[in-house]
Amino acid sequence: MKRKSVTSRDVARLAGVSQSAVSRSFSPNASVSDKTRKKVMEAARELGYRPNTIARSLITRSSRTIAVVTYSLENPFYTFVLERASRFFQKQGYHLLLFFAPSDRGFDSVIEEIIRSQVEGVLMLAITLDTEQAETVADFGIPVVIVNRTVNYAGISQVGCDNHRGGFWAGSYLASLGHRRIAYLAGLEDSSTNQQRYEGFVAGLASRGQECHAVEVGNYRYLDASQATRRLFAAPSVPDALFAANDLMAIAAMETLRHELGLAVPEEVSVIGFDDIPMSTWPSHSLTTLQQPVEQMVVKATELLLEQIAHADTEPEHIMLPVTPMLRGSTRRPGGAGAEAAPETD
Amino acid sequence: MKRKSVTSRDVARLAGVSQSAVSRSFSPNASVSDKTRKKVMEAARELGYRPNTIARSLITRSSRTIAVVTYSLENPFYTFVLERASRFFQKQGYHLLLFFAPSDRGFDSVIEEIIRSQVEGVLMLAITLDTEQAETVADFGIPVVIVNRTVNYAGISQVGCDNHRGGFWAGSYLASLGHRRIAYLAGLEDSSTNQQRYEGFVAGLASRGQECHAVEVGNYRYLDASQATRRLFAAPSVPDALFAANDLMAIAAMETLRHELGLAVPEEVSVIGFDDIPMSTWPSHSLTTLQQPVEQMVVKATELLLEQIAHADTEPEHIMLPVTPMLRGSTRRPGGAGAEAAPETD
DNA sequence: CTGAAAGCGCTAACAG
DNA sequence: CTGTTAGCGCTTTCAG
Numbered sequence: 001m002k003r004k005s006v007t008s009r010d011v012a013r014l015a016g017v018s019q020s021a022v023s024r025s026f027s028p029n030a031s032v033s034d035k036t037r038k039k040v041m042e043a044a045r046e047l048g049y050r051p052n053t054i055a056r057s058l059i060t061r062s063s064r065t066i067a068v069v070t071y072s073l074e075n076p077f078y079t080f081v082l083e084r085a086s087r088f089f090q091k092q093g094y095h096l097l098l099f100f101a102p103s104d105r106g107f108d109s110v111i112e113e114i115i116r117s118q119v120e121g122v123l124m125l126a127i128t129l130d131t132e133q134a135e136t137v138a139d140f141g142i143p144v145v146i147v148n149r150t151v152n153y154a155g156i157s158q159v160g161c162d163n164h165r166g167g168f169w170a171g172s173y174l175a176s177l178g179h180r181r182i183a184y185l186a187g188l189e190d191s192s193t194n195q196q197r198y199e200g201f202v203a204g205l206a207s208r209g210q211e212c213h214a215v216e217v218g219n220y221r222y223l224d225a226s227q228a229t230r231r232l233f234a235a236p237s238v239p240d241a242l243f244a245a246n247d248l249m250a251i252a253a254m255e256t257l258r259h260e261l262g263l264a265v266p267e268e269v270s271v272i273g274f275d276d277i278p279m280s281t282w283p284s285h286s287l288t289t290l291q292q293p294v295e296q297m298v299v300k301a302t303e304l305l306l307e308q309i310a311h312a313d314t315e316p317e318h319i320m321l322p323v324t325p326m327l328r329g330s331t332r333r334p335g336g337a338g339a340e341a342a343p344e345t346d
Numbered sequence: 347m348k349r350k351s352v353t354s355r356d357v358a359r360l361a362g363v364s365q366s367a368v369s370r371s372f373s374p375n376a377s378v379s380d381k382t383r384k385k386v387m388e389a390a391r392e393l394g395y396r397p398n399t400i401a402r403s404l405i406t407r408s409s410r411t412i413a414v415v416t417y418s419l420e421n422p423f424y425t426f427v428l429e430r431a432s433r434f435f436q437k438q439g440y441h442l443l444l445f446f447a448p449s450d451r452g453f454d455s456v457i458e459e460i461i462r463s464q465v466e467g468v469l470m471l472a473i474t475l476d477t478e479q480a481e482t483v484a485d486f487g488i489p490v491v492i493v494n495r496t497v498n499y500a501g502i503s504q505v506g507c508d509n510h511r512g513g514f515w516a517g518s519y520l521a522s523l524g525h526r527r528i529a530y531l532a533g534l535e536d537s538s539t540n541q542q543r544y545e546g547f548v549a550g551l552a553s554r555g556q557e558c559h560a561v562e563v564g565n566y567r568y569l570d571a572s573q574a575t576r577r578l579f580a581a582p583s584v585p586d587a588l589f590a591a592n593d594l595m596a597i598a599a600m601e602t603l604r605h606e607l608g609l610a611v612p613e614e615v616s617v618i619g620f621d622d623i624p625m626s627t628w629p630s631h632s633l634t635t636l637q638q639p640v641e642q643m644v645v646k647a648t649e650l651l652l653e654q655i656a657h658a659d660t661e662p663e664h665i666m667l668p669v670t671p672m673l674r675g676s677t678r679r680p681g682g683a684g685a686e687a688a689p690e691t692d
Numbered sequence: 693c694t695g696a697a698a699g700c701g702c703t704a705a706c707a708g
Numbered sequence: 709c710t711g712t713t714a715g716c717g718c719t720t721t722c723a724g
Contacts, residue, residue: 005407005486005701007700007701007702008701008702009701009702017710017711018710018711018712019701019702020702020703020704020710020711020713021709021710021711023702023703023704024703024709027703031710032709032710033709033710036709048482048485048486050458050461050462050486051462051701051702052462052464052700052701052702053462053463054400054403054409054463054701054702055404055700055702055716056701056703057400057702058398058400058401058700058701058702058703058716058717058718059701059702059703059715059716060702060703060704060716061716063400072429073419073425073426073428073429076422079419079425080419082419083418083419083446086444086446087446090446095443095459096443096444097441097442097444098414098432098442098443098444099436099442100429100432100433100436102433112396113441116396116397116398116399117399117400117441118398118399118400136394139394140351140396222624251628254630255628255629255630258629258630259629278568279625282597282601283601283604283605284600284604284605284630284631351717353716353717353718354717354718355717355718363694363695364694364695364696365695365696365717365718366694366695366697366718366719366720367693367694367695368718369717369718369719369720370693370694370719373719377694378693378694379693379694382693382694397717397718398716398717398718400716400717400718401700401716401717401718401719402717402718402719403718404700404701404716404717404718404719405699405700405718405719405720406700406718406720407700693724694723694724695722695723695724696721696723696724697720697721697722697723698719698720698721698722699718699719699720699721700716700718700719700720702715702716703714703715703716704713704714704715704716705712705713705714706712706713706714707710707711707712707713708709708710708711708712
């Protein structure tokens with residue numbers, strides 16, 4: 001079955017040329033006569049020859065490979081980014097090595113693998129590096145672009161959006177609607193997105209003279225968020241509005257509120273999310289949320305990485321894109337009882 | 347910035363041993379004295395040495411890499427499979443190369459890339475190979491496991507579930523509920539899953555003396571399914587039940603029916619899906635569907651691939667796992683007007 | 693157990 | 709344009 005692997009040498013022999021002529025024939029812009037190339041291609045076809053990428057990488061010292069690292073694909077936001085970025089790199093002739101961050105503390109070993117595999121760049125989705133890890137990678141001159149996390153290291157680029165402003169909008173908007181017990185459904189507690197959204201949220205509430213009524217942690221996950229919602233509403237003083245750090249959790253909250261706790265959204269509780277994933281636009285959910293400009297983020301992140309691969313001296317950038325409030329049906333109409341003037345949605 | 351790459355030779359020099367001693371020290375079960383290994387590791391640490399996986403692959407002729415190919419991550423069913431399978435292979439010490447099938451007819455070039463990159467196995471999700479492509483890959487002795495598609499080639503393994511029986515159940519169950527105009531919302535028309543589900547469905551209807559009332563194509567995608575639903579319900583004779591070839595389309599149909607066409611589900615239209623993705627269990631959707639045993643599928647597919655990588659003479663298998671009807675709220679209660687005895691759900 | 697030597701399959705000067 | 713010659717960084721006999 002397994003045809004013994006055929007090498008450029010075999011092709012050379014059959015075509016009656018040198019081995020390097022074969023190599024040249026398979027290089028897009030090499031100097032080979034059409035005649036030679038034709039002979040070579042003919043022989044290659046006959047033998048079923050395919051150039052060995054590994055051998056090529058070894059000598060050229062370029063693997064044409066990019067590592068993509070993420071921690072979970074539960075959130076459609078990241079599967080979208082993954083698919084788009086992958087297709088982009090694929091079109092550019094890169095291969096994509098996919099790594100998942102282990103749930104336990106085994107991330108160092110992933111980094112080890114990434115370095116050993118000689119990738120030319122790393123795209124990190126919703127994952128960050130600690131300083132030591134960043135230094136390790138930087139020492140090897142491997143460019144890294146981080147999407148939706150900050151990193152405590154100057155040499156690394158990051159692409160994200162204005163989480164603080166988004167949180168601010170959510171807080172002040174809910175307050176302007178007349179809500180008085182506004183709670184926060186937190187994402188992964190030590191993630192930068194969560195912290196920034198929370199801080200912005202608290203500032204937004206403060207701008208309207210309010211404080212955050214309660215916080216529970218949903219870890220950016222559906223099931224955790226359902227439970228967090230139950231806890232939030234089991235308290236003596238029940239929230240009348242909720243800002244969730246992502247859409248998935250916001251939807252989990254709405255499901256729990258409506259179908260388990262018998263609370264109407266938005267009549268009894270307003271809910272705001274973050275991301276604007278496709279299912280937030282579905283009429284059943286119709287979630288008011290802060291849209292991340294995901295297309296732009298992908299474009300920026302991929303271009304940045306390519307640029308840094310091409311020119312090692314490219315300055316790392318920290319790109320912050322604007323978020324856009326999407327008013328839908330999960331929040332009360334403005335102007336109702338107790339409502340104040342709405343904040344700028346800018 | 348970029349530290350000139352340090353090789354085993356550099357380490358050997360610093361440690362005062364031979365280059366091959368370094369190599370051995372980094373091989374789990376090589377014969378090296380603890381003393382030597384310690385010296386080597388010390389020097390390696392000092393220099394920041396990491397073995398070069400590419401060079402290793404070249405000489406061992408084993409890349410420890412598996413290709414995963416898919417066409418889209420819109421359907422959460424496949425993101426789940428992707429994540430699980432990836433983590434599994436990662437744990438086994440394999441690297442994962444991710445490929446997306448181009449939307450146009452560029453799939454041959456993906457296969458070309460896969461072969462050139464010397465992967466040891468290929469996992470295909472919801473994608474198949476034509477005979478010629480299968481032969482090409484098989485000629486290189488690369489094992490392939492296909493999930494949720496059939497392939498017209500004996501040498502390739504496949505893992506799927508009993509689509510025909512699932513379709514049969516959907517058809518006969520809807521008929522037993524008393525529905526009389528039962529339509530089909532098709533997936534990708536030339537996919538084997540779609541064909542099998544459709545044929546089973548028609549057979550199930552026939553078992554109750556009915557025919558399929560109408561068919562529209564939703565291509566397994568949300569937006570296409572919404573449009574297909576509009577078409578279905580713009581016809582003079584409107585369906586009173588719908589079987590969608592996957593959950594994503596079933597949910598799209600429900601959204602369109604309820605919120606756009608003003609039709610109640612299940613009171614006016616019953617809907618059945620296929621897959622049992624997490625969001626089908628969410629109360630808003632509460633979709634009656636056919637559950638694919640996704641965990642089992644992943645386990646089977648990954649084990650099969652590993653087995654075939656380890657033993658080239660392993661017989662390819664065609665594994666068909668059972669589906670399980672999950673009765674939820676998108677179908678009428680049995681026993682209503684016009685209902686007959688329910689079929690075996692077995 | 694350890695070092696020397698021989699490549700894995702390919703690209704990249706370098707002459708011709 | 710083409711062949712010859714060196715390796716890329718590593719693993720693997722093979723002696724010692």
